[in-house]
Amino acid sequence: MIEAIKIRIYPIKKQRTKLNKTLGSGRFLYNKMLEERNEVYERLKDDKEALYHYTYKTEKQYKQEFLFLKEANSRALQNKTRNLITAFHNFCEGLNIPRKVGHPKFKSKKGVQKYTNDNVNNNIKMDFTRHKIKLPKVSWISFRDDRVFSGKIRHVTVSRTRTNQYFVAITLKAQDDAEPKNTIHEKDIAAFDMSAKDFLVNDAVRMKNPRFYRSVEKKPKHPHRNLSRKQKGSKNWEKARLELATHYEKIYNQKKDWTHKTTRDLVNKYDVIVLETLNIKGMQKFNSGLSKSVTLDFSWHQFKTYVEYKMKWTGKHFIQVKWNFPSSKKCSHCGQITNDLPLDVRVWTCSTCRTTHDRDLNASIKLKVGGIRILKEEKHITIIHDDKNTAGMAESQAFGDDVRPVAILQNACRRFSMRKEAHTYGKDLHESPSFRKE
Structure with missing residues (x-):
């Protein structure tokens, strides 16, 4: 099973600006590509062959059209593109049955913002002594967490909440699950x-x-x-x-x-x-x-x-x-x-x-x-x-x-059988405060 650990980070003003640029650019690219796919789908939805072989604009073409996208982290934009392709493929092919797959929605800047960055050539590092994490294009950022973990980092997901707090979810290399009991x-x-x-x-x-x-x-x-x-x-x-x-x-x-x-x-x-x-x-x-x-x-x-x-x-x-x-x-x-x-x-x-x-x-x-x-x-x-x-x-x-x-x-x-006295349904599961005895 893949293990993930979420920690809160405390970027300085300059780092917040870089993070916000990547978050905004990823949302912008996702919405632009979704807008293009919606137009093509409405135009060619009756011609499945043409819809299947249609060539969409690439991430590179969008960067040439909107120059500010070059300032964002390229890996983050690639993951946004991959997420949209997966979402639209699931919608078109009707995957994830029996759960109904809805049409992909536009990303709003009002909600939680996030982007994912892969660990390539060890560009993501952890320093538990100084309580800092290194992110691409942002450098070292302070974090507050006393947990020390081992294992190779696969990727990280940076998120900003509606209260302007920043978090990093660190995904580690998959570990084998325990053998199921027979x-x-x-x-x-x-x-x-x-x-x-x-x-x-x-x-x-x-x-x-x-x-x-x-x-x-x-x-x-x-x-x-x-x-x-x-x-x-x-x-x-x-x-x-x-x-x-x-x-x-x-x-x-x-x-x-x-x-x-x-x-x-x-x-x-x-x-x-x-x-x-x-x-x-x-x-x-x-x-x-x-x-x-x-x-x-x-x-x-x-x-x-x-x-x-x-x-x-x-x-x-x-x-x-x-x-x-x-x-x-x-x-x-x-x-x-x-x-x-x-x-x-x-x-x-x-x-x-x-x-x-x-x-x-x-x-x-x-x-x-x-x-x-x-x-x-x-x-x-x-x-x-x-x-x-x-x-x-x-x-x-x-x-x-x-x-x-x-x-x-x-x-x-x-x-x-139900007891005659009201609210007498046995002892608590254990002494945890999460459980209450009627």
């Missing part, structure tokens, strides 16, 4: 149901969503008000813009830090983590009020991405069960599916066995059984059950078998 104890398998109210739920933990944005949303003096009263382009407007950008950047950093710590705790504790692939667009369409929570309070996609690469790094397994798997509607006691179960019903009673279920808790139980089935049939992993009878019963229930010992059935009822 034998796993059932107690080391954790399945979680994810929802907008409770971020993670299973029979051991109920973790509340952090609500980083909503906790500060209703402050008396919101930065949006200050910005709306200023004349656009003035110095006071820029100060208000920085204040607003700092407000959102803090929320983003809080969310990212919380996600990293939470995923690290989970990866250290379990050998297998099972989650459900969520249809987020469909959920937002059904509930418009969910958009603010998904985009600002937390990120399901970011959480699953962090879990996936950290599990792969350590030789563990990350399983995703399809979103249409009947985890919430299928009784974990008898296997009966209740189709008429709207989303606003959080507690329901099975019409067959009369067992009362918490919707999210029941879903986590079914997801674990579905994850174990995927481990056995698709990944050929050996599962060691602590209680073979209970494990067999759980797997049998998941797929609707009718034969179950009465004693095991009663034991499952005691374990999985």
Whole structure:
């Protein structure tokens, strides 16, 4: 797996000017080349043969037309060109299925700016003693980070945030991942149901969503008000813009830090983590009020991405069960599916066995059984059950078998039925402050 380390750099005024030139030139070249491709695509989209063999203007031709591009880093411009070609190729060929590939968009100077530079002939160097990094056309820049790492640098990505902070993401030579485990104890398998109210739920933990944005949303003096009263382009407007950008950047950093710590705790504790692939667009369409929570309070996609690469790094397994798997509607006691179960019903009673279920808790139980089935049939992993009878019963229930010992059935009822006392869902996953016990 490729390893990347992100550090903050502190360029002086002269260095900031050089960095900004490369950032602006890369954005300008990307937009110009995209504009040309859009015109050609609209003109020749019905003639695929002519579109395929069309010769576009090269980076060198753009430099001859716009002389200021020669002042920027040539490797950075080449990577911008390569990124656009890849993006447009994916759009035209319909790659990355099943995810729909959208049309490439123009780069805006209002967002995060970045460019990538390859390490050629050792033109990128690190000095950990002086805390400096050498970048092409910029020379040595100070950075603040105490980490010392080894390995050959492949390339670096320089970025500038909306609050005018500069960072460098250093990509190191790929390292071999740990060997995946072939034998796993059932107690080391954790399945979680994810929802907008409770971020993670299973029979051991109920973790509340952090609500980083909503906790500060209703402050008396919101930065949006200050910005709306200023004349656009003035110095006071820029100060208000920085204040607003700092407000959102803090929320983003809080969310990212919380996600990293939470995923690290989970990866250290379990050998297998099972989650459900969520249809987020469909959920937002059904509930418009969910958009603010998904985009600002937390990120399901970011959480699953962090879990996936950290599990792969350590030789563990990350399983995703399809979103249409009947985890919430299928009784974990008898296997009966209740189709008429709207989303606003959080507690329901099975019409067959009369067992009362918490919707999210029941879903986590079914997801674990579905994850174990995927481990056995698709990944050929050996599962060691602590209680073979209970494990067999759980797997049998998941797929609707009718034969179950009465004693095991009663034991499952005691374990999985919702308790009468409100908010008593078991002990915390561990002592980490990221997890809260109801």
